[in-house]
Amino acid sequence: MKSKIFPSEITENLTFVDTFSKVHSVLGEVNKDKKWVISYSGGSDSDTMMWLFRWLGYEPKGVFFDTGLEYDATKRHLEFMRKEGFDIETVRAIKSIPTTNKEYGTPFLNKNTSEMISRLQKHNFQFKEDGEKGFDELWKKYPNSKAALRWWTDGFTYRGRNISWNKNLKDFLIFNDGAGFPVANRCCDWAKKHPAKKYGKDNNIDMMCLGIRRAEGGMRVFSYKTCTYTSKASKYNMFFPLFWWSDKEKRIFDEAMNIKHSDCYEVYDMTRTGCAACPFGLDFEDTLDTLEKHEPKLHNGVTKIFSKSYALTRQYREFRKLKDEENKSA
DSSP states (O other), X not given: OOOOOOOHHHHTOHHHHHHHHHHHHHHHHHTTTOEEEEEOOSSHHHHHHHHHHHXXXXXXXXEEEEOSOOOHHHHHHHXXXXXXXXXXXXXXXXXXXXXXXXXXXXXXXXXXXXXXXXXXXXXXXXXXXHTTSOHHHHHHHOTTOHHHHHHHTTOOSXXXXXXXXXXXXXXXXXXXXSOSSOBOOXXXXXXXXXXXXXXXXXXXXXXXXXXXXXXXXXXXXXXXSSSEEEOTTTSSEEEOTTTTOOHHHHHHXXXXXXXXXXXXXXXXXXXXOSSTTOTTOTTHHHHHHHHHHHOHHHHHHHHHHTHHHHHHHHHHHHHHHHHHHHHHHO
């Protein structure tokens, strides 16, 4: 396929020009004798990747990892992209999210918090009894939970890895004597991470392209320093062609090239997608309202699956609010 002629607002932007050059450099090398695919989520960034690669003269193959909690709007958009001629394969979750919640625990607040609470729970950590103790004393009692204890006592250099990153969370867990139910972040692993790893191995994939942008922020972006990464666990390389694009540049490109996104963006007025109403999302309450309005069946499903997580997060937010009010009046 011939490359598309881009308008001046695209060709005169150095970020876009640099991206075009990087795509040709990376894909030109990997295309010789190795296989690459795009991890296609149905979200805005993965749409842009698919069209970008096509317009640069490539025939991208997409892989859609179906978590089982997907918006109907995403499914409709997936069919739209296929009708546009894109080859997009669907891969199902190895274990459903309800199953992982039952086997490992329910997600709470964010991935790092869920992982650390899970580790503490595994070693029968006494939140109310031992919560105020220092690291050295705790390590003697719980010698096999060093990383989680560092998190609990703010022992990591990067603030985002410590419990204090979430204001008053430590006080809340001590007051509440833990979470009250098993916590874990395994749903992401079995719905996306492990299926992607298995797909890469089964299909001899050398490189997976993902729509990760540095401007998004969060722990995931913290893991990557540049637009290429070699995954030791998955055994394939990763390429993030949009890594350096700002939100403004992404918007300029999409509007200039008239890229159509799913109804999640164009009708529901969402800014991000992913697993529907994921408890890790800061705006899950807004997402639940959107689902209730546009996709009530999915709304009923997620409120049952994540009921414990939603309830605990609401309790935590109310606790944090009360603490803030106490500090103001002190």
